[in-house]
Amino acid sequence: MPESARKIxxxxxxxxxxxxxxxxxxxxxxxxxxxxxxxxxxxDIIAVLFEHGLRLPGTDASDRDRFVLSKGHSALxxxxxxxxxxxxxxxxxxxxxxxxxxxxxxxxxxxxGIDFSTGSLGHGLAFGAGVALASRxxxxxYRAFVLxxxxxxxxxxxxETVMFAAHHKLANLVAIVDNNGQQALGKTKxxxxxxxxxxxxxxxxxxxxxxxxxxxxxxxxTLAGLETADGPPNVLxxxxxxxxxxxxxxxxxEWHYLPxxxxxxxxxxxxxEASES
Amino acid sequence: xxxxxxxxxxxxARSDPRILLLTADLGFMVLEEFSEAHxxxxxxxxxxxxxxxxxxxxxxASGYVPYVYSIATFASMRGYEQIRNGPILHKxxxxxxxxxxxxxxxxxxxxxxxxEDLTIARVQPGLTVVAPADHEQASAxxxxxxxxxxxxxxxxxxxxxxxxxxxxxxxxxxxxxTVRDGDDVLILVLGSIAAEAIKASDILSRKGIQANxxxxxxxxxxxxxxxxxxxxxxxxxxxxxxxxxDGGLGSLxxxxxxxxxxxGRVFRCGVRTPPSATCGGEACLREVNGLxxxxxSDSVVNALKEFGE
Numbered sequence: 001m002p003e004s005a006r007k008i009x010x011x012x013x014x015x016x017x018x019x020x021x022x023x024x025x026x027x028x029x030x031x032x033x034x035x036x037x038x039x040x041x042x043x044d045i046i047a048v049l050f051e052h053g054l055r056l057p058g059t060d061a062s063d064r065d066r067f068v069l070s071k072g073h074s075a076l077x078x079x080x081x082x083x084x085x086x087x088x089x090x091x092x093x094x095x096x097x098x099x100x101x102x103x104x105x106x107x108x109x110x111x112x113g114i115d116f117s118t119g120s121l122g123h124g125l126a127f128g129a130g131v132a133l134a135s136r137x138x139x140x141x142y143r144a145f146v147l148x149x150x151x152x153x154x155x156x157x158x159x160e161t162v163m164f165a166a167h168h169k170l171a172n173l174v175a176i177v178d179n180n181g182q183q184a185l186g187k188t189k190x191x192x193x194x195x196x197x198x199x200x201x202x203x204x205x206x207x208x209x210x211x212x213x214x215x216x217x218x219x220x221x222t223l224a225g226l227e228t229a230d231g232p233p234n235v236l237x238x239x240x241x242x243x244x245x246x247x248x249x250x251x252x253x254e255w256h257y258l259p260x261x262x263x264x265x266x267x268x269x270x271x272x273e274a275s276e277s
Numbered sequence: 278x279x280x281x282x283x284x285x286x287x288x289x290a291r292s293d294p295r296i297l298l299l300t301a302d303l304g305f306m307v308l309e310e311f312s313e314a315h316x317x318x319x320x321x322x323x324x325x326x327x328x329x330x331x332x333x334x335x336x337x338a339s340g341y342v343p344y345v346y347s348i349a350t351f352a353s354m355r356g357y358e359q360i361r362n363g364p365i366l367h368k369x370x371x372x373x374x375x376x377x378x379x380x381x382x383x384x385x386x387x388x389x390x391x392x393e394d395l396t397i398a399r400v401q402p403g404l405t406v407v408a409p410a411d412h413e414q415a416s417a418x419x420x421x422x423x424x425x426x427x428x429x430x431x432x433x434x435x436x437x438x439x440x441x442x443x444x445x446x447x448x449x450x451x452x453x454x455t456v457r458d459g460d461d462v463l464i465l466v467l468g469s470i471a472a473e474a475i476k477a478s479d480i481l482s483r484k485g486i487q488a489n490x491x492x493x494x495x496x497x498x499x500x501x502x503x504x505x506x507x508x509x510x511x512x513x514x515x516x517x518x519x520x521x522x523d524g525g526l527g528s529l530x531x532x533x534x535x536x537x538x539x540x541g542r543v544f545r546c547g548v549r550t551p552p553s554a555t556c557g558g559e560a561c562l563r564e565v566n567g568l569x570x571x572x573x574s575d576s577v578v579n580a581l582k583e584f585g586e
Contacts, residue, residue: 109367115338117366123359126328130335130343137297137317137341144335157359160328167323 015050015084017043017216021245022272023080023093029265031097035105037243037255039077041180041213042147045238046074048219049145050081063142066115066131070124071149071178072106078114079103087113122155124148125175129165132173132233143172143228151183154192159204166205171231174223175206178213182242184256198237206235213238246271278415278433278469279307279376285419286344287311290318293342293423299333300346301326303376308346330356333371334363342370342423348382349375349391349432353398364428365401371428378408378432378468379519379548380562387552390562391432395467396524398430399496405450406496408432410471411439413446414454414494421448434469441471444492451498453507459487462577463511465504467493467526470519473563476570477517481577488577493526501533508539513584515544515577519568522547542584546576 020043028036055064069078076096083093088103088111095101102111106119116127128144135142152158165173179197181188188194198208209222219238226234242256243249246268260268287310290296298311299320312319322329326347333343345352352375353360364371375394382389398406405425409415415433422429443456453465457478466474471492478488491507493500508514514534516527527545534543548566555565563569567576 116334117362120358120362122327123331123362126331126359127335127338127363129328130332130337131339132335133320133332134336134339134341137336138339157327157331160323160325161331164322164325164328164332 013084013086015047015081017047017245018272018275019084020047020077020080022269023083024076025246025260025265025268025272027076027079027093027096029260030094032259033097033105034255034257034259035073035076036260037182037249037252038071038149038178038180039074040244040246040249041240041242042071042074042077042178043245044214044216045147045176045178045219046077046081048216048223050085052220052223054145054223055142063140065143065145066128068116068124068128068144068146069107069118070146071121071152072118074147074178075103075105075107078107082113121149121152122157125158125161128175129161129170129173132165132170133168135172136170143174145174145176147176147178150177150179150181150188150194150197151191153177153194153197162201162204162206165233169230170233172228173233174226175233175235177235177237178240179237180240180242182251182253182256186253201235201237205232207232208235208237210237210239213240214244245275278409278412278437279304279435280310280437281412281416282374282419282431282433283308283310285416287314289420289423290315295340295342296423297336297341297343298346299329299343301329301351303347326351326355327359330359330363330371334359334367334369337364337369337371338367342372344372344374346374346376348389349377349394350389352376353391353394353430357397360404360428361401365403368403368427370426373428373430375430375432377435379470380559381435381469383558383562384556386556392521392548393524394432395496395518395520395526396528399524399529403427404497405429407494408468408496409434409448409494410466410468410492411441411444412437413440414444414448414492417446417448418494421450432468436469439472441492442475448494450495451500452495453491453493453500453503455489455491457488457490459489461487462489462581463507463514464488464490464517464577465493465507465514465526465530466490466517467496468519470517470563470568473568473570473573474517477573477577480570480574484578486577486581496526496529499529499533504530504533505537505539508534508537508541512541513544513580514541515546515573515580517546517568517573519563520547522549542580544576544580544584546573
């Protein structure tokens, strides 16, 4: 059995966007590390992927779906979900960015629940396409879900895979674009304008679903409705807000990098306490 | 070596369903034997080498053994970061076949000349690096290594009609193969240029110099023990490679000599000049870069004069 399909024992706990966000804030503060905005941005997407119907790590050893966090700098959101699912050891998430830990800023495949090490952008979709192609060749019904960032769509290598997947009708490949409009040094529209992003994917032969990336019900419904027989691969253009859930971070470029001060940390936690889910 | 590799792979694939072949739109009249025998296991991914390596990574992580094929420059450099972060980082059995080492794509120009592929391959821990000297050895190398657990880079030549005298298709990972014995000087050679090294040893022989010619076809794992043993025997070793002198075979031998404290001299024959726009076929470019049989034999004579006993 390939390494990536190893069996993982699960002691499940509800993976909610709020719990993911709380862990992101707590652990990034403890570690004094940034990339908070882009982790908060995908909390709802990760929660839905782990909680609703997708056969992700720990749920079915042989034919489970594979998940590639191509935007590896959101790893803390993924660690939070793995923690809540009981795939990480109980205290392991608290080793985030500690010397000697396996939980770095970007995810490494040596960690249970991580299939592919990522961090360098423009690589993950091809990994996912390889998995999707392997599924077809072997007749085993697993799928590949790849979460990419909108700025990652600047990478030419991503579009190489976009063309391949459409040509080979890899419907079991699902890309999710975290379309938060923010990249390292500014707004995507000011750096390299991606508009109209959905049209670009559509023109390359993908089935495009433009959705609210902060609406778990819509995410869940869209994922549940995907056709996975031979046909166009699917992309969810998930419109999101970087820093979502923490008022002073939302849409602010600085939270791509900055760690939290004590005051802002307290305020962020307070806001999350008061939030709905 | 191209057809030899295709033929070996086609045969291995008959009994091993994990074998896949991917090409980035190259291999006309080379890959057909495989694609016709195993049509569902052959993919032309288009002109997209980075994607090809990424796909191969995902396939290998799912239990397959994908071979990816391109011209050596594109195979090694275009997807280099994908190779590093994919099969090397994940320790997966992706096989990268780079065709046309050195000046084999002569008239095609510098974009097609692979002069640093071995250097960049050799610095990646966990990447096996194999560079056969003729098509029989290429076939043997493919067969001997197809089941290795980690990634492999094969630098193979284009010609399938040349057999290096004395080699007999021998290949052993991490070892060298002596193809001509002699006591006066050691020539260590890698790849298709071995044909010129043999001719050079003929020229030297007529001058009364008996060269030992040994083929290095496994750069990683490096044939450390074999080379160390030879360095103890020969005070002068001349390395010959169709590659920049930095980082390839000559560098490897110099490293082994220095690390083992072996006394003696290493003279490196290889490309030392910056890329130029001069057009030429392989023979012309070998001549220009001091890699013709005549140039190699001259280098050996000069090195013996300078460093010899």
